[in-house]
Amino acid sequence: MSDDSRMSEGFLMEVCVDSVESAINAERGGAGRIELCSSLLEGGITPSVGLLQVVKQYVRIPVYVMIRPRGGDFLYSDREVEVMRKDIEMMKNYGADGLVLGCLTEDGRVDAELCMELLAASRPLPVTFHRAFDMVHDPVVALETVISLGFERVLTSGLDSSVLEGLPLIKRLVEQAKGRIVIMPGGGITERNLQRILEGSGAQEFHCSARSSKESTMKFRNSSVNMGAALSVPEYSLKVADVTKVRTLNAIAKNTL
Numbered sequence: 001m002s003d004d005s006r007m008s009e010g011f012l013m014e015v016c017v018d019s020v021e022s023a024i025n026a027e028r029g030g031a032g033r034i035e036l037c038s039s040l041l042e043g044g045i046t047p048s049v050g051l052l053q054v055v056k057q058y059v060r061i062p063v064y065v066m067i068r069p070r071g072g073d074f075l076y077s078d079r080e081v082e083v084m085r086k087d088i089e090m091m092k093n094y095g096a097d098g099l100v101l102g103c104l105t106e107d108g109r110v111d112a113e114l115c116m117e118l119l120a121a122s123r124p125l126p127v128t129f130h131r132a133f134d135m136v137h138d139p140v141v142a143l144e145t146v147i148s149l150g151f152e153r154v155l156t157s158g159l160d161s162s163v164l165e166g167l168p169l170i171k172r173l174v175e176q177a178k179g180r181i182v183i184m185p186g187g188g189i190t191e192r193n194l195q196r197i198l199e200g201s202g203a204q205e206f207h208c209s210a211r212s213s214k215e216s217t218m219k220f221r222n223s224s225v226n227m228g229a230a231l232s233v234p235e236y237s238l239k240v241a242d243v244t245k246v247r248t249l250n251a252i253a254k255n256t257l
Helices: 003-009 020-029 049-058 078-093 112-122 131-135 139-149 163-177 194-201 243-255
Strands: 012-017 033-036 063-066 098-101 127-129 153-156 182-185 205-208 211-215 237-241
Touching: 012 020, 012 243, 020 033, 020 049, 020 237, 020 243, 033 049, 049 063, 049 078, 078 098, 078 112, 098 112, 112 127, 112 139, 131 139, 131 153, 139 153, 139 163, 153 163, 163 182, 163 194, 182 194, 194 205, 194 243, 237 243
Parallel strands: 012 033, 012 205, 033 063, 063 098, 098 127, 127 153, 153 182, 182 205
Antiparallel strands: 211 237
């Protein structure tokens, strides 16, 4: 691919969102795709069908829907799998453009059997293998499994606390993939480190939340009650994708060769 065509194609930014407002802001800021979830505080779980329907009314860019029945690990019981299958069916019916999922075995391998079953249920939609990849025992083997199963891309921080720490591995995964699957870095990407990540990884897509805090408009407030458990989440503040942040990230990507 010549530099010119690479420049015209540029990088694709995926923004993870858990509200209609964030989805609209992501598109306005120049995102090329949305990953739709609920509860980004838990790393994203399956959103409601209502959220998908309303988001699809307001945005034109592709919406990939998270299929993850709960927070925590990626080892699922038979009943959780039943829920995932139902969610896949519902999201397909209500206009999802793609799905995002991943399952592991207890010893940290990609659960090929279960993934194959869920991919079959997802057809004809494209599917991303999410950051369950960051919990695998052997990323080289896991990548080959994910490729052979037919996933379209894998989202990863390089098995580390953030993309910056995982950068050396991400670069190796991009080299190993040789274009057979998209390697999409995600986890802690900000305007301060994006250029380094794109230049250092060789990736063509990246994933971020680009959020800032937004004060609640509640006038009456009961400070002695909190709806979140131990993870005491600020009750009167929301995190929303910020158009300016999305734009800035997009501009950085455009200026990175």
